Amino acid sequence: MSLTDPRRGIPRTDALLALPAVLAARTRLGDHVVRALVRDAQDRARRGELSPELVESTVLAAISDGCGTTLRPVLNATGVVVHTNLGRAPLSDAAVAALVAASGYVDVELDLATGARSKRGVAARAALLAACPAAEDALVVNNGAAALVLATTALAAGREVVVSRGELIEIGAGFRLPDLIASTGATLREVGTTNRTHLHDYADALGPQTGCILKVHPSNFAIHGFTAAVDLPELRPLASEHGVPLVADLGSGLLAPDPLLPGEPDAATALADGADVVTGSGDKLLGGPQAGLALGRTEVITRLARHPLARAVRADKLTLAALEATVAGPAPPVTQALHADPDRLRARTERLAAAVGAGVIAHDGRVGGGGAPGVPLAGWAVRLPEAAAARLRTGDPAVLPRLHDGACLLDLRCVPEADDEGLLAAVRAALDRID
Numbered sequence: 001m002s003l004t005d006p007r008r009g010i011p012r013t014d015a016l017l018a019l020p021a022v023l024a025a026r027t028r029l030g031d032h033v034v035r036a037l038v039r040d041a042q043d044r045a046r047r048g049e050l051s052p053e054l055v056e057s058t059v060l061a062a063i064s065d066g067c068g069t070t071l072r073p074v075l076n077a078t079g080v081v082v083h084t085n086l087g088r089a090p091l092s093d094a095a096v097a098a099l100v101a102a103s104g105y106v107d108v109e110l111d112l113a114t115g116a117r118s119k120r121g122v123a124a125r126a127a128l129l130a131a132c133p134a135a136e137d138a139l140v141v142n143n144g145a146a147a148l149v150l151a152t153t154a155l156a157a158g159r160e161v162v163v164s165r166g167e168l169i170e171i172g173a174g175f176r177l178p179d180l181i182a183s184t185g186a187t188l189r190e191v192g193t194t195n196r197t198h199l200h201d202y203a204d205a206l207g208p209q210t211g212c213i214l215k216v217h218p219s220n221f222a223i224h225g226f227t228a229a230v231d232l233p234e235l236r237p238l239a240s241e242h243g244v245p246l247v248a249d250l251g252s253g254l255l256a257p258d259p260l261l262p263g264e265p266d267a268a269t270a271l272a273d274g275a276d277v278v279t280g281s282g283d284k285l286l287g288g289p290q291a292g293l294a295l296g297r298t299e300v301i302t303r304l305a306r307h308p309l310a311r312a313v314r315a316d317k318l319t320l321a322a323l324e325a326t327v328a329g330p331a332p333p334v335t336q337a338l339h340a341d342p343d344r345l346r347a348r349t350e351r352l353a354a355a356v357g358a359g360v361i362a363h364d365g366r367v368g369g370g371g372a373p374g375v376p377l378a379g380w381a382v383r384l385p386e387a388a389a390a391r392l393r394t395g396d397p398a399v400l401p402r403l404h405d406g407a408c409l410l411d412l413r414c415v416p417e418a419d420d421e422g423l424l425a426a427v428r429a430a431l432d433r434i435d
C-alpha cells in the first residue's frame with residue numbers, strides 16, 4: 001500500500017469498536033454481529049466501493065438498523081420467484097407479524113380456557129383444513145423432505161414403497177428421492193421405465209410386502225415424446241384392492257389449482273383424485289415459511305403423527321404461526337409476484353431504465369424452486385452492462401440481478417414496489433462505480 005493509497009484512510013477496527021454507539025450496540029446485538037458490520041464496511045472501502053471517510057457513518061447506520069443477524073436482505077431482481085439461494089418464499093406482512101407475536105411465550109400447546117395441555121399447532125392445522133376442505137386432517141413438519149420421510153417411514157418401514165422409475169428424481173443439492181427413501185428403512189420397489197410406466201407395472205409389484213404406493217411430481221423436469229404415466233384416479237382402485245395407502249408427493253405445496261400453472265399439481269385435486277395423503281413444502285408456491293405439509297385422510301395422518309419420528313421433524317412455533325398467517329391471510333409475495341400485473345410491471349421497468357439511461361428488453365421470469373419447469377412468466381428487464389452485477393450484489397441494498405448473454409438484467413417481478421426507490425439508488429451507485 002503506498003503512502004497515497006486512499007485505503008490508508010480506512011478507520012481501524014479498534015477505533016471503530018470504541019465509538020460509544022458501537023460499544024452500546026455490542027451489548028445490544030452481540031460482539032460477533034457488530035464486528036461483522038465493521039468488517040463489512042472496511043471491506044467495501046478496500047474494494048473502492050465506499051470512500052474511507054464514509055466508513056464510520058456506514059458502520060453507525062448499519063448498527064442502528066442492525067438486528068442481531070448478519071444475514072443481509074437482498075432485492076431479488078432475477079425474475080425467479082421461489083429462489084432457493086435467497087431463502088425461497090419471502091413472508092407476507094401478516095406472516096411476519098405472526099412470527100413476532102409467536103416469538104415470546106405462546107399457547108402453542110396449551111388450552112387457555114381449561115389450562116390443560118392441547119395438541120400442538122391446532123391453529124395452523126385449522127387454517128390448512130379451511131383452505132383445503134378435501135383434507136380430513138393435516139400435519140405440519142419441518143420441511144417437504146421431512147413430510148415424505150415421515151410418510152414413507154410410518155407407512156412402509158420394513159416394507160416396500162412402489163414408485164415409477166420415471167419419478168426417481170433429484171430435486172436439488174442433497175435431495176435424491178431414492179436415497180431419501182432408502183434411508184427410512186423402506187425398500188424402493190421401482191416399476192416401469194424412465195419414460196413409460198403402465199398400470200400393470202404397479203399391479204405386478206403389489207403384494208403383502210407393499211407398504212405404500214408413491215406418486216412423485218417430478219418438479220424440476222419434464223419428459224416429452226414417447227411417454228406414459230399412471231395418474232392417481234387410475235391407481236386409486238388398485239390401492240383399495242390391495243388395502244395399501246396411496247401417497248402423492250406434490251412438492252410445491254399448492255393447496256388449490258392455480259390457473260397460471262396448469263401443470264402444477266395441488267392438494268385439493270390430488271385428494272379428490274384418490275390420494276390418501278399428499279405431501280408438499282410450505283415455502284414454495286404456498287409462499288410461507290419453510291415447512292412440510294401432510295394432508296389427507298384422518299387414519300393415515302394419525303399414523304404419521306403417532307410415529308416416533310414425528311417428534312424429530314416437528315415444526316417450531318414460529319413456523320406454525322407464520323404458516324397459519326400465510327394460509328389464512330392475504331396473498332403472500334410469491335402469489336403476488338406470480339400474478340404481477342404486466343402493465344404495472346412494464347411501467348416500473350421503464351421508469352427505472354429511463355432514470356439510469358438503460359434499455360428495456362422482454363424477459364421471462366421463472367417459478368423456480370423446482371416448480372413449473374419451462375413455464376415462462378412473461379415480463380421485462382432493465383439491461384445493464386455485465387460489470388454492474390458484482391457491484392449490485394455487494395451494494396446497499398444488496399441486489400441480485402440475472403446474468404444472461406453478457407448483460408446484467410434486472411427483472412422487477414419479485415421486487416416489492418415499495419423498494420423501487422432503493423433499487424434505483426443501488427443501480428445508480430453501481431453504475432457510478434463502473435464509469
Ligand SMILES: *Cc1c(COP(=O)(O)O)cnc(C)c1O
Pocket residue numbers: 143144145146148171175216217218219249250251252280281282291292369370
Ligand atoms: C421440493 C420438493 C421436495 C422437498 O421439499 P423441501 O421443502 O425442499 O424439503 C420433495 N418433493 C418434491 C417433489 C419437491 O419438489
